[in-house]
Each structure stands twice: as structure tokens, then as C-alpha cells.
Amino acid sequence: MIDRFLRWFENVVDPFGDADREVAGGARIGALTPLPNVAWRFIWHFARQAKLPLLGLLVTGGLTGGVEAMLYSGVGWVVDALESSSPATLLTDHFWLLAALLGLTLVVRSLVLFAGALFEEQVIVPSFYSRIRWQSYRRLMDQPYTFFQNDFAGRIAQKVVQVGEAAGDFVVTLLQTFWSFVTFVILGVAILGTIDPWMALVLFVWALGYLWIVVRLLPRIRKWGRATADSRSVVSGRIVDSFTNILSVKLFDAERSEDAYVRDGFEQFLQNVRKLTRSLTGVRTAVNVLNGLMITAIGVLAIHAWQTGAITSGAVATALGLVLRLNQMSGWMMFNINGLVRNYGTVQDAVATVSAPPALLDRPDAKPLEVARGEIRFEAVTFHYGKGSGVIENLSLLVRPGEKIGLVGRSGAGKTTLVNLLLRLYDLEGGRILIDGQDIAGVTQGSLRSRIGVVTQDTSLLHRSIRDNIAYGRPDAPEDEIVAAARRANAEDFIEGLKDLRDREGYDAHVGERGIKLSGGQRQRIAIARVLLKNAPILVLDEATSALDSEVEAAIQENLAAMMAGKTVIAIAHRLSTIAALDRLIVLDKGRIVEEGAHADLIRRGGLYADLWSRQSGGFLAGEAAE
Template sequence: MLYRRFEQLIDIFRDAPSEAPPSGVWAFYFYYLRQVWPSFLALLVVGLIASLIEVAMFSFLSRIIDLAQGTPSASIFSEHSGELIWMLVVVLLLRPLFFGLHDLLVHQAINPGMTSMIRWQNHSYVLKQSLNFFQSDFAGRIAQRIMQTGNSLRDSAVQAVDALWHVLIYAITSLVLFAEADWRLMLPLVVWIVCFIAALAYFVPRVKARSVVSSDARSKLMGRIVDGYTNIATLKLFAHTDHEQQYAREAISEQTEKTQLASRVITSMDVVITTLNGLLVVGTTGLALWLWSQSLITVGAIALATGLVIRIVNMSGWIMWVVNGIFENIGMVQDGLQTIAQPVTVTDRPAAPALKVTQGAVRFENVRFHYGEARNVIEGLNLAIRPGEKIGLIGPSGAGKSTLVNLLLRLYDVQGGQILIDDQDIAQVSQASLRAQIGMITQDTSLLHRSIRENLLYGRPDATDAQLQEAVRRARADEFIPHLSDAQGRTGLDAHVGERGVKLSGGQRQRIAIARVLLKNAPILIMDEATSALDSEVEAAIQESLETLMQGKTVIAIAHRLSTIARMDRLVVLDKGRVVEVGSHTELLEQRGLYARLWQHQTGGFVGVD
């Protein structure tokens, strides 16, 4: 029950304070720390009391030695029972209590709770990024930065709180206790503090700078390794294991070199601090012995001084590694900011309304778009698609067919013009509502590494089992789903499909994708050669289902195969981002333009069409 109370102090899934996290390192820290300030305030108070108790124990040691020297052994307990009982209470009750509270706050509340909260908020924000964001980086590196940033921010914050009290309390109380014995005992400690701070001031920024570089190299290595695993089939098909090993070897070599450079600074700092610590122990102990020889301090003061400086020396080593760890973690956070704090490029307008599709008319008006290069991929494109009309997009590679579809889905924002659905500008409505009204079947179907059922329910999460089974039947996926199984013994709809659906054949993945869109039943349908991965027999079998699926819908098909072209009401030919021809199959052949040439290239060499 006690553990549960502390584990619930931080709400993992609380809403973030703002849409986007700040891009500055310290602002980024404050952004998350202010969300858990009660836990950190409690940690500060508990840490203060625990540090005071630790120092008090050395004072107790000095006091006990002086009492033993100045009090007859037979009467020490009777004369000083109250003082000794107080020491017992502090050591046996208060010390375990406050150290226990410290551990509960750190290990039950802050470590798991704050870390998960940061990861949740960062993941939620990164999911809003545009398609271009994910296409411009390794998926492994993005995931690595999301995972490491939460850990690093939490560790550096907790370590800073712990180090703060240990440094302040030990330094201040040690100086006070030394001054009470003899002010000259303070001198070695004052000199040591100054030199210790100077050493940290010199080395820590260098550790931080090199940690940023090392963290970036580590993220790069993770990205390359995950990229190889994700595309393992391609790696094996082209027999490029040696090439992939070399690719990873370069990243491992770079990461090792960067880590070694950071370690050089750490090693140098360790040597300097160890030397300073030796000087502190020798100086303080030697001075204490000299003062005692002059009858200026007691034996208890020697025990206090020697015990405290040994504790300070041990603590200084811990502080050195903590400070190093803090700045190494800050370096990792700074590295993570490169990914996490990027502004979202495709955003909803404030209070954007939901798209309402009543007819399904789609209109492109003077649309311009480019991916950053000088030439527009789409240039002044105008196209009106009537409600319920089925059009085929034709054109050579690079004509802009897929880009046009991505713009309609608002995976990218247009740089000029507008796209309207039932006279509603898609830039003014919410992205979620826009994509909810569009079903899409792609040529290269990628499934989630989850069960068949979960992949299908992506189309309609609230679908009943009966609706799910009907979509499976209409897509002819019921022919293979009951026979599927995975390594964990799950079968049928519960079998997992592997990353990107690699455990299924291309035709099986395509039928799952068709069933998913059948289940979604959106009023606008986009097909990027939906049957390309199917053999002729299966394609013919589900053709009727596709015809049923397209009824009453506005359909845009990126067409490559003749069977797809034949079903379209109108064909739109694109070239260099413009509409160059529009008409039926027969009309376009008669024009003897680009479409006719594409048709000849596709049919002449394979089926002997004159």
C-alpha cells in the first residue's frame, strides 16, 4: 500500500503544458520538472534532512570519544543517558526513516513515473510530425532519442538534487565543526574546496561537449543497426552481409572514438581530484595532530576532523562522477532535442472543425508543391473530380502521382493553391477528420507488428466481430487467415504478422489491406494499384468486392495495370506536375499523346497490341 501511494504521485499520462516542448536545454528541463515539482520539492526536503543526519553522526563520534575520555566508565551511561538515547534515536529511527523516504521518492515515484511521463509526451508530440520528418531520419535513431532523453533528464535532475545537499551540507557543517574545534582546521578544507570547484569548472564543460558528440554517434549507430534489421530481407537477397557489417563497423568505430575522447577528459579529472583528495587528508590530519600536540584540540576533534575529511574525500569521488553523469546526461538531452523539439510542419488550425463529406467532390485549384528542390514537383495543377467519379492517374515516374495523393491526405502542405473536398479547404479542417474520410490501399502494404485482428481494426476500431469477418470474407482473406500461426502459438486472427508484415506474402498483405479499407468504408477511396501483389486468380476473385467497395465513392486510382484502367470513368494524365491529358481510354488513344505512348510501351512489348 505504501509503495502504491508513492507510485501514484506522478500521473504518467498527464497532458503536456504546451503543444511543443521548448528547444532550449534549460527550458526543456523546466518544462518537465515543473510538472512533477511536488515530488522534487519533497526530495529536496528529505535530502536536506538526510544529509544533516549523516554529518551529525560524525559529530556523535567526536562527542562519544570526548565523553569516554572525560567521564568515569562506571557512570558514563547514568550521566549522559539522555544524550546517548538521542544519538540512538537519530541513528536507528530517523536515519532509516529519511533514507527510506528518499528511496521511495526516487525509486517508486520519480524514476519510473517521470521517465514514463517524458517518454509519453515526447512520443505523442513526435507522432504529430509530418511524413517528411520520419523519412529524413533513421527510425532507430528517433526511437533511441525518445527513450534516452527521459532517462537522461530524470537522472541528471535527481543527481543534481542529491549532489546539491551533499556538497552544501558537508562543506558548510564541516567548516562549522572545524571552526568550533580550532579555526585553523578550516584552512586545508577551504583551499580544497576552491581547487575542487576550479577543477570541476575546467573539466565539466569539456565532458558535456564531448558527451553531446558521443551521444550523437551512439544514436547514429543505433539507427544504422536498426535500419539493417528492418531491411534484413534486402540484405540477404543481395548477399550484402559483409557490406552491412562494414556499414555498422564504421559507426561503431566512430562511436568508440567519440566515447574514448570523452573518457580522456574523465580520466584526467579523476587524477586531478584524487591528487587534491590526498592533499586534503594529509593536510587536515597533519594539522589536527599538530594542534593536539600543542594541547589546542581534543582527541575527539582529531577523530572528527579525520573522519569528516575521509568522508569528504569519498564523497568528492562520488560528486565527481555525479557531476560528470549530470553533464553527460545533459549532453544526451541536448542530443535528443535535435529530434524531439523540432517544430511540427503540418499542423491543425486552432479549433479546426471536422471535415464533413456529404457528396465526395474533390477539387485541386492551382496547386503548387516541392520537396525543397528548386523545381516544383506539382506546378499549377487544376483538377475537379465529381462526387462518385472514378478517375485513374496516369503518368511516367516522377510525374507527381503519389505526391498528389499525399497532398490530398495532407501528409504535406501545399505551397500554393488549395485542395477542396465538398468546398471545404482541407488545410482548414483537422487532419484526423480528413484522413478518417479517406480509405487508401497502397501498392506496398506495410502492416504493424501486431495481430491480424489489430491490423484490421485499424480501419474501424469499433467494428463488431461480424463486420470484421464480413470484410475478411469479401477480401478473400478467409482463405489463409485460419491457417496462420506465430512463434508464440497464436493462430488465425490472433497471429502476429512480424515487422511490416514480413511473415505474410505480398498477396496476403494486400488482401489484409483491402479488408481493412472495406471495414473503414470511407466515402473517398485512393488505390495505388491495389491488386498489384495478387495473382490473376485471386485478383479476379476479389474484383467483385472492389467493385462493391467503389460503389458510391469518389475513387482516385494510381493506375499501372490495364485491368485497373478499364474500370475508371475518366483518366487523368500527369507529366512534370501538370495535367496534360484528360479523357477516356479510347479518347486518349486517339489523341496519340503521352497516354498513347505509355500504353504502347506497356502493351506492345508484352501482349503484342498493335
């Protein structure tokens, strides 16, 4: 019964919901609307998505402050009741007063605090915080490939985690803790005003002084809180970068220069933390001095008024109880205001990352790509990575349906860039690319990439099971097709022998971050199996067999040939023997096509391709070079 009641509250806010109207049933339709890039607008954007529970938090916060203030008034009433009655007549004379205070303490206070806990702990913290993180994550996933090339993955991930917690904590503290404190102060001024107007004036002046501290001193905390959040994410990014590339660190960093790089991040973080804590010390000292003056002034006024008979002993107890409680609350509240400011600074820092509008978007009228034949046409394609010149210059190329072409050229000739442009990982700076007559800039990115199978030279796998990695392009694929794809990629033998630290075996074994538990050749074979299972009409093979030894490569060449049958293929290889038998070879140099034709024709011409071929010997071509 209780669990069902709590579960109802837990489902008030959908943790995976999205305010974007283009999202229905969890499925993405078009690009998502970017999140607001100003901190208060970002917070308000999410607050509107949980109006009712946040309103409940506001009401319970105000009631909490009101109940606290009334309890201290009740202490004064009890003292006066004790003075005006004997032990024998106390219950008779003041039954209703005592009953009301008992009800306020046991029933009203308990219900208010329980309601506040329900809204905060069952609704806001688990679901509202997750909703902010989820929407931030989804929009980051809409960012282009270059966005992730230019930053630490760990730093970006830290922003997603931080912004959900910081924005959620800001709202909770503002609506519950801060509002409860404000309510207590307002009622405290009102109660003291009924006892002695001078006491109310002292408390009012104290409130103005407290406000002055908040306005004048806390901006420094906000400044250094934001700097601390940013430097913390830098430290996290550097540590993750070191751990991700741990093999390179072990092999090449004998002098432990990596420690100095990470330590530099720690030192920047430490400097910002120290500046933040200096500001905090100043604020705490100012509040303590202000509170001491307030307690002294009200204490003097209360005793003087009692001596002159202007107020009762109960009024003295009420006044001193209120100000002593206010002293406790003000220090605690300043800590929470510090948290408010720091959380706001963290949100400011994070929105610069999570709210950045994607630089590469589907057009509003983008349609799914339809591939019937597989013709690819590059028309006057120009791309410079924003440098103004170089890389790809006015390149035109027609790849006929079902044709297998190889891209050849020295490093930096533009081979991989051309493939990345076909996949629309970047937008063209000039010209256009057509697939079956459809401009790829006018189709959805998801449909474009779903029609192209890619095996890259640098194969990284997800830290999931072998099965999940093979089926990543077709998550609904049946088990027998997954196994068949692994067999065709010559991967089944080593998969059956895998076992991870949690005793998961075979296709259930997890491969580690980026597939680090597998060798390069094993990762490559999993990648080939993934493409075989995806069965896309267009294939891109970027050094697809570069990590394989000769025996394994020979074993899967036949399957690769079967995989390419009836498909349009673009292959890149530095090991020219792997692409010499393709229908046509395109030789690139400095972003331009300088030669094209079949292998034998290009050898006879004695141009760049013939030069590259003659240079490849030993472990690359051996017999072919001698021949």
C-alpha cells in the first residue's frame, strides 16, 4: 500500500520526457530544439515541465517556515500559562491552548514535513534531475562529430551530470529551504511587532543587513563557484583522457609527464577552490557579526521591557527563542544561499556546453534517403575544414550503381575526408553529393548513415557484450543472423573462447572500454561482422583489414567479396594489394583526382599510382612487387 502510494508520486514527472513537440513516444522526429543558453532561462525551461510538484514544494516550504515560527510563539504562550495557573488547574484553564499546540506539533508539523519530503525525495530528486540530464544528453548527441573532437569526452559527460544536479538543487533550495527561511523571517518580524515594535525594527534592520551581504558578497562566490565547476570538469576530462589512453601512457610516458599534465589541472582547480573558500569565510564572518548584534539588541530590549512590566515572561521566551532560532537558521541559510549561487554558477558553466546549437542539422523538410540503385555522385565538392584552402578542391566523381572503387593516395590526400563528407559528418563548403539523385544535405542524417555500412581503420567498440556490438546497427537482429555474421567475419572461434571478469562468456562477454580487452584484429573482425549484419546497400571500407594478419585476412577475403556483391563500394587502403582487383581505382593528391582506372592501366601509365605500387614491398606486397 505504502509502496503503491510512493510509486504514484515517483511517476508524477517522467524522467525521460522531453518538452520538444517533435518527440513522440520516445522516438526522435527531426532535430531537437536546443536548450536555452542563459542559466535562469535554462532553469525556468525545466521548472515549467514540473509545475505542479514544484508548486507543492513552494507551498510546503512556506508552511514549514510558518509552523516553525508558530511553535516559538507557542513556547511563549506556554510560559504565560504556567505563570497564570497552578499545576492542579493548568489543564482546566488552558486545555484548548495545549491541545492546539499538541496538534500543531504532532499532526500539522508532521504532515507538512512529510509532504515536503514526498515532493523533494520522490518526485524532484530522482525524476526531475534525471529529466534535465536526459534532455541535455540527447541534445549533445545531436552535435556533429567535430564537437566531440574538440573537447574531452569526460568533460562533456561531467557537464551532463553536473547540470542536472545543479539545476535541480537550485530549484529545491529556492522553493523549499530559502522560501521557508523567508517565511520564518516575515512571521518573526510580525510576532516581535506584536510584542515590541522596537524588536521588530531590530529584526527588520538585521534582514536588510543580511540582504546586503547576499547582494554584495555572494557574487564573488558565484564567480569562483563557476570557475571551480569548470576547472573540476577539466580535471575530470584529463583523468579520463589518461585512463582511456592508459596503454600509450604506460609505453611512452617513462618520465611520468602525464602526472604533470593532470597535476596542472588539479592546481588550477585548487586555486579556484581557495578563492571560493576565501569568499565563503568572509561571508560567514559577516553573518556571524550581524547575528551577534541582532541577538544582543533584542535580548537587551526584551529584558528591559520585562523589567518595566511592558511584556510578560512568555513574551521574553518567544523573543529570545525566535532570535536564537534565527541565528541558527541564518548560518544554515547562508550556506544554502552559497549553494544556490554555486549551483547557478555551475548551470551557467554547463549551459555553454549542453545548450550549444548543433552546427550540423537536418533541414526542416528533410526526407529519408531511398536507395534503389546505389549511384553516388560528387559534384564540384570543395571542403577545407574552414581553413580557406586545401584538402578537397572542386572534386567531381561518379560511382556507378554496384561499382567497387578504391581511393588511393599519400597520407593527407583527402581519402578519409571524402568518405566523411559522404557520411555527412561535415557539411560541404561547396558543391554537392548525390545518392540516387538525392542531395545528401536534404535527407535525414539517420537515414543516410543507415544506408551505408562502414568499417574504419581505428575500430572502437562499446563496453558492452560481443552480441550488442555486432547487432549495434540492427538491434532487432535474431541470434542466428548475429552468429552467422560473426562466422563470416572469421570471429566465431575467438568469441567462443572469451570470458570477462564477471564470468560472462562468448557472445555475452563484455569487451571493455573502446574494446580494449580485444586485440586490434579481433576488434576489426567484430566491426566487419557488424557491417555484414547491417547489410547496407552502400559500403565504405576504410582500411577494413589493416589490423588483420595475412592468414586471417585471406580467410575473410572471400566473405568480404560476397559482402560486396551487388553493392556500391568505396574502399580505402594503403596496402594496395587489397584493392587492386576493384573495378576502378581513384588516385587522389592534395584533394584532387590525378588518375583513375583499373590497376593494370594505372601501372602502365607510370604515374603516381605506379610509384606508390613500386614502393610497397616486403610485408606489404612481396611477390607482387617482385613480379
